[in-house]
Structures are given as C-alpha cells and as structure tokens.
C-alpha cells in the first residue's frame with residue numbers, strides 16, 4: 196500500500212504519529228510519503244497545495260490527514276486553499292462520518308443511549324464551492340454572497356451511496372435539509388431521494404429539517420441509521436454527533452471518491468485544536484479510527500477489525516483519569532498484542 200501522509204497543523208502531527216504507529220503494527224511495510232502541507236510551509240514558501248503536490252498525491256492508494264488550520268493564518272486560506280482544494284480536486288464526493296458509542300464510553304446524553312449511525316455528507320458542492328463574492332467591502336453598504344451549488348448529478352450520487360449503505364445496515368435513511376426555506380436546493384434533494392428510493396424498496400425513508408435534527412441528535416440519536424445531507428449541514432451535524440458519541444476526539448471520517456479514480460482521504464472530524472496543541476493531550480483515537488476506515492476502504496478488513504477491537508478495549512478500560520496522547524497510543528498497541 197502506498198500511503199500519502201499529511202500531518203498538517205496543530206494537533207495533526209501528534210495524532211497522526213500515533214495513528215501511523217498503530218497502522219505499522221497491524222500492517223508492516225506500508226510505504227508512506229509525507230507531504231509537508233499546512234501553515235508552516237505556507238509561511239515559509241507561500242505555497243498551499245501546488246499542482247505538483249496534487250500529482251504526487253494522486254500516485255498513492257490513499258491519504259491520511261491530521262488537520263489543517265492555524266490561528267497565524269487568516270481563516271479560510273488554509274481551509275479553502277488546501278483542504279477543500281484537495282477534496283474537490285480528488286472528487287471526494289462521499290464524506291463518510293460514522294458515529295458509534297463504544298461500550299464503556301459515557302455519552303453526555305441522559306441514559307447513555309445506543310448510538311450507531313453513519314452520516315453521508317455531500318463533499319464537493321453546497322455552500323462550500325466558493326461561489327460568491329463581496330462588494331463595497333468594509334463600508335456600511337457591504338454585500339456578501341455565498342451561493343450554495345447543488346447539481347442533480349452530485350446530489351444523486353451521494354444519495355445512491357447513502358441508500359446502498361442503509362441497505363447493508365438497518366435499512367433506514369434520513370434526509371436532513373431545510374426544504375421549508377432552501378426550496379430550490381431542498382426540492383431537488385427531496386426529489387433525488389424519492390427517485391432513488393424506488394431502487395431500494397426495502398429501505399425506509401425519513402426526513403428532518405436541520406434545525407429539528409439538532410434536537411433529535413441530542414434527545415433521540417437512536418432513531419438514525421444512515422443520514423444523507425448537504426455539505427454544510429453535514430459539517431455541523433457531525434460535530435454534534437461526535438460530541439454525543441463520547442467526544443470529538445473519537446470521531447473519524449473518510450473523504451471518498453466512490454468511483455475509485457482518485458485516492459480517498461481519511462482524517463479525524465476534528466480540527467487542529469490550537470487550544471491544546473503541543474500539550475500531548477489530544478486524543479489520537481479519531482485518527483486511529485480514520486485508519487480503520489482507510490483499511491476497510493482498501494479491503495484490509497481483518498487489520499481494520501483488529502484495530503477496532505484494540506480501540507474498544509482501550510475505551511472500555513480508560514475510566515475517568517485523563518490519559519495523554521502517547522499513553523493512548525501505548526495502550527492500543529499493547530491491546531493489539
């Protein structure tokens with residue numbers, strides 16, 4: 196396996212180093228290429244993600260990324276110019292974000308409910324495309340637009356992917372949108388779901404407005420099996436999903452080109468966490484579970500299962516004592532045997 200590694204900013208390198216040590220234990224001999232991308236390179240050279248970087252990254256089977264974003268850089272420069280550029284250039288249209296409450300992990304929700312769902316977040320469209328602008332900037336008459344782009348092709352392919360995932364799980368799909376206000380995009384999403392539903396007659400379908408979904412996510416997350424939603428709603432709902440499933444430090448994701456043309460990219464849902472960077476206290480579990488998604492994506496199910504079990508064992512026995520990034524890595528490597 197040829198793996199492109201982008202450790203990135205803040206806690207990115209801390210959690211990726213641990214994740215790589217775990218990967219190396221279950222699958223020795225993975226060929227890794229480290230790409231120096233992020234705030235440090237930007238300050239040094241002015242480069243974010245060059246064509247040469249992208250060409251080189253394309254020559255790998257998958258990408259493992261830590262986090263991108265740093266307080267020393269104007270918000271958006273690294274996120275748009277590097278992270279989103281990569282997701283778009285590599286056509287990462289399925290942004291897969293599973294949530295599971297592991298045994299022994301305490302949810303902040305009353306009664307520690309069963310949580311086991313997957314969010315299929317559209318990854319290359321919506322309000323993320325950079326379609327917009329601003330005029331009269333800095334004046335009292337400033338106008339800024341940020342247009343949400345939704346194509347039938349782009350929506351239908353993630354809806355179909357979500358239905359297929361639901362069919363192999365508990366056969367229930369929920370569309371989350373805002374069809375009562377965003378009527379143009381909402382109507383298209385709803386029709387795409389209705390049309391594709393015909394191909395999956397055994398999958399039941401529900402619909403929640405995004406605002407109500409934030410209620411159900413904290414009052415009744417057990418209702419969800421597979422959620423399909425647009426790029427921005429998916430970003431927001433998956434941070435809540437992480438929080439209710441034991442914390443953002445456990446939430447993994449895959450940015451997948453389901454056509455297999457480009458390497459898919461696996462990364463924690465969380466960001467660079469500047470508030471705890473350099474202190475050795477970031478939880479590397481999200482990065483490790485991102486390796487699990489990566490291994491499954493490439494067909495290494497046995498190795499993925501082994502890591503999953505070791506993570507489960509660690510989480511079940513952690514207790515309330517704070518553990519460091521390094522200690523969690525050691526505990527998981529010991530559990531792997």
Ligand SMILES: NC(=O)c1ccc[n+]([C@@H]2O[C@H](COP(=O)([O-])OP(=O)(O)OC[C@H]3O[C@@H](n4cnc5c(N)ncnc54)[C@H](O)[C@@H]3O)[C@@H](O)[C@H]2O)c1
Pocket residue numbers: 206210261262263264265266274278443444445462463464465466467468469470471476477478479481
């Ligand atoms: N995919 C990505 O690379 C990604 C994702 C989200 C945010 N960002 C960027 O990261 C920077 C910081 O963003 P933010 O502060 O809004 O979100 P964040 O996810 O970095 O942090 C939010 C909170 O969660 C905590 N946290 C995050 N990861 C943790 C971990 N592994 N263990 C323990 N606690 C953890 C942080 O300490 C913080 O209190 C910004 O520049 C943002 O754009 C990048």
Ligand SMILES: CC(C)[C@H](C(=O)O)[C@@H](O)C(=O)O
Pocket residue numbers: 263264274275278279430464466
């Ligand atoms: C950093 C940002 C561009 C990114 C997103 O909004 O997709 C992040 O919040 C995430 O969830 O991966």
Ligand SMILES: [Mg+2]
Pocket residue numbers: 430431434464
């Ligand atoms: Mg996010």
